[in-house]
Amino acid sequence: MSGIPSVNLQDFLSEDKNRNKKFIEEIGSAFEDIGFVALSGHFLSDELVKDLYSEVRNFFNLPQEVKDSYEIPGIGGQRGYTSFGKEHAKGKKEGDLKEFWHFGQYVEDNPKLEAEYPDNVMVKELPNFNVIGKETYKMLEKTAKYVLRALALHLELEETYFDDYIKNGNSILRPIHYPPITSEPKNAIRAAAHGDINLITLLMGAQGKGLQVMNHQGEWVDAIAQPNELMINVGDMLSRLTNNKLKSTIHQVVNPPRELWGTSRYSIPYFMHPVSDMPLNCLDNCVDEENPKQFEDITAGEFLHERLIELGLIKK
């Protein structure tokens, strides 16, 4: 399938040590190579996925002025609505052909982080949108936690190395709507080539054509998931931490052929971020003579701030 390996999280969760080992090896080598895997056996039920898509469609179908009322100034689009064309890829002028929503962390037992993060925004018109969004956030967070446990073992760290950094982390669930295309876009595509900022991304909605990943030959390869699979990839934070042992691969979402311009694309990435004071300094065991340290020391919060400026979401 499309050059992106498939793995099953149930192998990692099984009592069978051989299956655990198989999962760790498969995901570890995929992330050292293409940086992407398709993952089945996650914690999202079919019913939750169905409900989420229906709520997401309901939201983007609201009148523009209602959606605009949920665009909150001054928080870099970190919660609530971001309107069409506003975000552009790093180094690009033209905005992507998309509008999106952000659900953020539901902080428990941590007043410092509660004060640090903007509040989640409640959509009054769609009470169930808020409920289903939260439920999905929690299930993807749980899925990502086990994926990171497997990666910690692959990196010869303690299995729970990431646990405290991602608890109450600054993760984001982003339902995206790419609307129908009405006229030839000038230099703009649905999502221009970029690497993700965060530790790992879990993407729902890669079942149709559109998402492409750049392979080592510099060719764009279609990344298409099976109905029960999430597409998962390494983000820049994990690449920095591992001194680029795990690869944050450039990807894009291309425009459909003209006969499909009339169709929307809906995709829902979950960007797993740690708490902002996690150091992203290259791990000692990823630096040696053959692999000299490639990145300056930086915290997750500082790195995120830099990148939000580069994406046009916050001003300097």
Ligand SMILES: O=C(O)CCC(=O)C(=O)O
């Ligand atoms: O829409 C997609 O399939 C991918 C979107 C994406 O790569 C992103 O939002 O970072």
Ligand SMILES: [Fe+2]
């Ligand atoms: Fe992305």
